[in-house]
Structure formats: C-alpha cells, structure tokens
Amino acid sequence: MRVLQRYFRTEIVRSAVFTLAVFLALFAFFDLTNELSSVGRGGYKLQYAFLVVLLGLPSYAYELMPIAALIGTIYTLSQLAARSEFTIMRVSSMSTMMVAKTLFKIGLLFVVATVLIGEFVAPKSAEWGGQLKLQSKGASISQKFKTGLWSKDVIRTDGTSGDIIGSRFINIAEIRPNGELVGVKLYEFDRNLHMTSLLKATHASYQGAHIWRMTDVVQTDFVNGSSTEDITSSIATKNFKTKDLVSEITPEILSVLFADPDHMSAYNLWAYSRHLTENNQHSERYDIAFWKKLVYPLSVFVMMALALPFAYLHFRAGGVSLKIFTGIMIGVSFQLINTLFSHLGLLNTWPPLVTAALPSSLFMLVAIAALWKIERQ
Incomplete structure (x- = not known):
C-alpha cells in the first residue's frame, strides 16, 4: 500500500510540475511577443526584454499553481483509471477517504510552494522587472500624472x-x-x-x-x-x-501606489491597508487583496478535491484529453469567478474575508457533491 501511495504521489507531482512548466512557457512566449514592440525605445534592449519576461514568471507561477495541481491530478488519476491501476488500488483497501488524505498531503507541498512564491519571490521579481524597464527606458514613475503623485501622512508627537x-x-x-x-x-x-x-x-x-x-x-x-x-x-x-x-510613508508604501494589489505580498497589503485606515482613507480594495492572499493558496486543496471524482469515471465515458480539457475549463472558471467576486465585493462592500473565501467555498461544495454522488452509485 505504501508503495502504491508513493507512486501515486510521485506521478501527481510530476504531472503538476510539467503542467506548470508548459503554462509558464506559453505565457512567457506571449509576454515576450508583447515586449518586442518596446525594444529599441530609449535604452530598452532585447536582453532586457528577456529579463523582464523572466522576472514576470513567478507571478504567473503563483496564479497558475492551483490550475496546475488540478490538471496534474486529473491527468494522473485518468491515466491510473485507464490502466486499471486505480481499480487495483481500490481493491487493495484504498478507500475514497484514503485517496483524499493522500491528495491532501500532496496538496500541502503545493500550498507551501504557493505561499513562498506569492509572499517572497513574485512581489520582488515583479518590482525588479518594473524598475529594470523604467531604468532602461530612462523613465520615471510619476511622469504619467500632470500634478505629480499625491499621498497623505499623519504627524505624530514622537516620530511614528x-x-x-x-x-x-x-x-x-x-x-x-x-x-x-x-x-x-x-x-x-x-x-x-x-x-x-x-x-x-x-x-x-x-x-x-x-x-x-x-x-x-x-x-x-x-x-x-x-x-x-x-x-x-x-x-x-x-x-x-x-x-x-x-x-510613516516608506518606499514600500509608495511602490504600492503603482503596483497591482494581486501581485503584492500579504505583509505589504496589510501595512498599506493600515496606513490608509489611519489616514481615514478607503482600504477595501487592499483588504480584499490581503484576504485573497491568505485564502488563495488553500484553493490548491479545492482544485485537487475537484479532480478526485475524475478517477471514478469510466474511461469510455471520455478520453484523457477530454478530462484534461474539462479540468482546464474548471480552472479558468475558478479564476474568472475569483476575479468577479473581488469586484462584486468591492462594489457591494461585502466583508473582505467573505469576498475572498466565497469562490473557493462554492467550488469545494461542488467537489463534495460530486464525490457524494459517485459514492452513492
């Protein structure tokens, strides 16, 4: 049983990593095509374009990790089911709960990787990429504003x-x-x-x-x-x-004004949200982004739970390619709904935690309902 579980984990990790690499290569190609139009302007050279694209990959890796885990899990489970290996695992007293626990252990690895990339690697790489682009073009950040950049600060009796x-x-x-x-x-x-x-x-x-x-x-x-x-x-x-x-204003706070909240670290989002609150400014957008930053890595578990029912579908009901396509559609739908709820929560002033957690909760309910239906058959 342990040998089967080890093989199971290895195949899922290998498939997920391969899927992530394919997605990153695809997005890198699109970004490089877009950057080529800027080559030759100022001091922006071709090698800078390659470096900017490379520095943008960690942000894509953070966003695509749940989808990669979903597709990798679907592919592995579909292959095991097609070769009757999953049937052998079930005959060997491997219940649905045991499979779910195995997927949970594998998901922990992806969750940790997502947190590390989203909190430490992606924000810094995106910042360096932006600075490199500005420096090579000889541009400054606030030239786009006619009156410059405005910010508010508080004056305290003892510094900060x-x-x-x-x-x-x-x-x-x-x-x-x-x-x-x-x-x-x-x-x-x-x-x-x-x-x-x-x-x-x-x-x-x-x-x-x-x-x-x-x-x-x-x-x-x-x-x-x-x-x-x-x-x-x-x-x-x-x-x-x-x-x-x-x-109280630091370079990190100033950089937030030009950064996409979805590409910032949770700490910077929390610090800037607190700064806005102390200055009686609206912070809802950054509060939602902060809670999304905490909840989003957990969506790996949701995606892998959605992949589990595919193992119980008979191979004749659809080929592996069809199941992978279905997985891609599920992943894209999750990203779209996640973004949609962020805007709806901001417009309707929903609690930030509810706004961030609702899409994952809905998809988890769908996964539980699918597993319940399969268990009843």
Whole structure:
C-alpha cells in the first residue's frame, strides 16, 4: 500500500510540475511577443526584454499553481483509471477517504510552494522587472500624472509612535527608479485643518527607519488666526541645505501606489491597508487583496478535491484529453469567478474575508457533491 501511495504521489507531482512548466512557457512566449514592440525605445534592449519576461514568471507561477495541481491530478488519476491501476488500488483497501488524505498531503507541498512564491519571490521579481524597464527606458514613475503623485501622512508627537497632532499632504513631481524623490512639497496641517507649514525640497532620499533626507529645503511657517474668519499669514521662511523628515510613508508604501494589489505580498497589503485606515482613507480594495492572499493558496486543496471524482469515471465515458480539457475549463472558471467576486465585493462592500473565501467555498461544495454522488452509485 505504501508503495502504491508513493507512486501515486510521485506521478501527481510530476504531472503538476510539467503542467506548470508548459503554462509558464506559453505565457512567457506571449509576454515576450508583447515586449518586442518596446525594444529599441530609449535604452530598452532585447536582453532586457528577456529579463523582464523572466522576472514576470513567478507571478504567473503563483496564479497558475492551483490550475496546475488540478490538471496534474486529473491527468494522473485518468491515466491510473485507464490502466486499471486505480481499480487495483481500490481493491487493495484504498478507500475514497484514503485517496483524499493522500491528495491532501500532496496538496500541502503545493500550498507551501504557493505561499513562498506569492509572499517572497513574485512581489520582488515583479518590482525588479518594473524598475529594470523604467531604468532602461530612462523613465520615471510619476511622469504619467500632470500634478505629480499625491499621498497623505499623519504627524505624530514622537516620530511614528506618538499621538497624532496633525496631518500632512505630500506632492511628489517625480519618483526615480532608484527610489529618489524629485520635486517634493509638504503641506502640513494641525488637527483643526489649519495650515501650519509648507516645505519644498528639490530631492529626497530614504535613509531607513522612516527617515527621508531632503535637500535644498525651503520651509515656510504659518500662524493661524484666532477665528475662522482670520486669514492665515506667513510668519517665517527658512532655508536648509538638508533636512530630515520622519514619516510613516516608506518606499514600500509608495511602490504600492503603482503596483497591482494581486501581485503584492500579504505583509505589504496589510501595512498599506493600515496606513490608509489611519489616514481615514478607503482600504477595501487592499483588504480584499490581503484576504485573497491568505485564502488563495488553500484553493490548491479545492482544485485537487475537484479532480478526485475524475478517477471514478469510466474511461469510455471520455478520453484523457477530454478530462484534461474539462479540468482546464474548471480552472479558468475558478479564476474568472475569483476575479468577479473581488469586484462584486468591492462594489457591494461585502466583508473582505467573505469576498475572498466565497469562490473557493462554492467550488469545494461542488467537489463534495460530486464525490457524494459517485459514492452513492
């Protein structure tokens, strides 16, 4: 029995890895075809196009892992059923529950791989790919905005840990690919939304520990009138060669503004969602993406559960190719419904956890119903 189970696990892993490799090669070909139109613009060379495509593959691997597990499992089970090997395994007292437990153990491997790729590999590779593309073309991130990039921050009594005493609006004319800020303006307000100061800096670079070092700074301080009818007037203007700014905004938070939430790590999504909440901004989109990041790896179990009924279908009821095609359609349907529910949840303000978990729950119910029907036959 152990020999059969070991053979069973090996075949599923081998089929799933092969399926994933085929999908990655296909998507890499499409992406390379798309990138070729940009080759020759600025300093964007052919080798950069290949590298950008390569850096985009981990994101595809994360998204395709459940589908690869589904198709690999369907193919293996269909082959075993076609050669009557699955029948032998059942005769050898291998029940449906034992098969499900075996699939669960195999699924753990894919779940761990999905988490590692989605949390550590894919976000970094996507970021490096974007930076490489910008650097090679000599472009900056915020050139697409007419007024630059805007962000909101809070002012605390003790850096980033004290009580909130005001708010700060940040305008950045340009963000270089290396993270340097160009043309920075800071509008600072007290808790009554009275403007207290305006700072202008030609450049700002991140020093770590929530500290930005600004250069060529012009600071204008204002005094607020005793009543709302009084006009705010300037009382002092100071010039600094360099000035450090303590802010909760980090390069990671700035990069979130241009990144696809579905390609971000769960930690960055959580950090940015908390930042938006503290600044009284809407965070629903990032809350949904955060919970999807936690729930999505578990969809590997759902896909493998959906593949299990295929082992009990007689070979004459459909060839292996038909079953694989059915598996592809199931995987594509899952991706489409998962995306659809994300938009529906955002539009209807559903709880983020419900929005993220509902598609997997529905498909799991379908798998359970299919297994129940097969067991009754």
